Amino acid sequence: MVDIEKIRTQFKILDTTVYDRPLVYFDNAATTQKPECVINVLADYYRTLNSNIHRGVHYLSSAATERYEETRTAVQQFVNASHQHEIVFTRGTTESINLVASSFGKLFLHKGDEVIISGMEHHSNIVPWQLACEQYGASLRVIPFSDQGVLDLEAYRALFSDRTRIVAVNHVSNTLGTVNPIKEIIQIAHSHGVPVLIDGAQAISHLAVDVQALDCDFYCFSGHKMYAPMGIGVLYGKEQWLDKMPPYQGGGEMIKDVTFERTTYNELPFKFEAGTPSVGDALALKTSIEFMQDLGVENIAAYETELLHYATEQLSAIDGLRIFGTAPHKTSVISFLIGTAHPYDTGTLLDKLGIAVRTGHHCTQPIMDRYGIPGTVRASFAVYNTKQEIDTLVTGIQRIAPMLA
Ligand code: PMP
Numbered sequence: 001m002v003d004i005e006k007i008r009t010q011f012k013i014l015d016t017t018v019y020d021r022p023l024v025y026f027d028n029a030a031t032t033q034k035p036e037c038v039i040n041v042l043a044d045y046y047r048t049l050n051s052n053i054h055r056g057v058h059y060l061s062s063a064a065t066e067r068y069e070e071t072r073t074a075v076q077q078f079v080n081a082s083h084q085h086e087i088v089f090t091r092g093t094t095e096s097i098n099l100v101a102s103s104f105g106k107l108f109l110h111k112g113d114e115v116i117i118s119g120m121e122h123h124s125n126i127v128p129w130q131l132a133c134e135q136y137g138a139s140l141r142v143i144p145f146s147d148q149g150v151l152d153l154e155a156y157r158a159l160f161s162d163r164t165r166i167v168a169v170n171h172v173s174n175t176l177g178t179v180n181p182i183k184e185i186i187q188i189a190h191s192h193g194v195p196v197l198i199d200g201a202q203a204i205s206h207l208a209v210d211v212q213a214l215d216c217d218f219y220c221f222s223g224h225k226m227y228a229p230m231g232i233g234v235l236y237g238k239e240q241w242l243d244k245m246p247p248y249q250g251g252g253e254m255i256k257d258v259t260f261e262r263t264t265y266n267e268l269p270f271k272f273e274a275g276t277p278s279v280g281d282a283l284a285l286k287t288s289i290e291f292m293q294d295l296g297v298e299n300i301a302a303y304e305t306e307l308l309h310y311a312t313e314q315l316s317a318i319d320g321l322r323i324f325g326t327a328p329h330k331t332s333v334i335s336f337l338i339g340t341a342h343p344y345d346t347g348t349l350l351d352k353l354g355i356a357v358r359t360g361h362h363c364t365q366p367i368m369d370r371y372g373i374p375g376t377v378r379a380s381f382a383v384y385n386t387k388q389e390i391d392t393l394v395t396g397i398q399r400i401a402p403m404l405a
Helices: 004-009 036-049 059-079 093-108 127-136 153-159 182-191 239-244 279-295 297-316 343-352 365-371 387-404
Strands: 087-090 114-118 139-143 164-170 196-199 218-222 233-237 255-258 263-265 321-324 333-338 358-360 376-380
Touching: 036 059, 036 279, 059 087, 059 233, 059 279, 087 093, 093 127, 093 164, 093 196, 093 218, 093 233, 114 127, 114 153, 127 139, 139 153, 153 182, 164 182, 182 196, 233 239, 279 297, 297 321, 297 333, 297 387, 333 343, 333 387, 343 358, 343 376, 343 387
Parallel strands: 114 139, 114 164, 164 196, 196 218
Antiparallel strands: 087 233, 218 233, 255 263, 321 333, 333 376, 358 376
């Protein structure tokens, strides 16, 4: 059970009024709000500990380095990675995927090779692969999905050839909310000897993730979607791959020895961490993990599922409202359209009622093309949202619907 009143006191921003109305924040798939404990750690880092890490003998640098590496351990335990050095800090999911597409691509993609992605990927799990394919003469193969928003696994099996080099799919769709059967997807790929990258941006704050149980080769996520600051993210990669892959960026930190003739690279994970990292953001990421662990990831998931079912029921009852993404296994994301109203108009009118939803293609244009729509309105819930807020959304939609007709 989660104590919702107690949780909400941690999020001062939820007390904001918008046009004299209490803010209803339903844009959590874009970014979650940050609890006081996370904000405090970030601010305290700059007040008391700010220093560049890994290369200082002085007190502040050693202390900051220790805390930074403690965060790595916390992340390792959170996703149950075998080794600490399999956790690479990045700026976020986008950078993690670009790192793999670029570095794995350099080593393993050749003319005529194939990369499998799904039809419900975020642009950040499409474009990096397109760039790599373009560079090495490889091509994309795309797993189709049903009207409900369920991936077609038979079609997926049929996409494999002896030229398939990697599969990259999301754990949860940011637009449809579908939880994809990634364990099965990974097993199928491995039966062909093909590694799998999972985009976990939308899963990490809603589901317990165990990278060893999943047996994924790479798992990517962003701190800012799990109550941590923007600017910090994670790439988990199996040692066997990270060891082989060439560096993504060159600079400080990632080297062992540099001469003008030849540079040798640092060991994992530092080989992939060129330059000064977001130390304060990383420390705050550890606090956000503790925040989630204190609540219990299973409890968070159960509460959000309750919100999802409540909202789905209430919204489905509204005349002319269509929900996109009705897979049996979903997280707390609802994409919808009201009649023929443009999503932007719906979002603008809801904003005037203090309700923050996202409108547009949500960086998933191929999903919009699949349904033949310009975009959707998306309401996405986090652990601090309430059924009363969902009631406010439903009343708001009923109020604006005549204006949209
Ligand atoms: N993948 C998915 C499924 C996402 O929802 C997002 C963020 N909307 C991303 C990738 C990119 O994450 P970021 O912008 O934090 O790098």
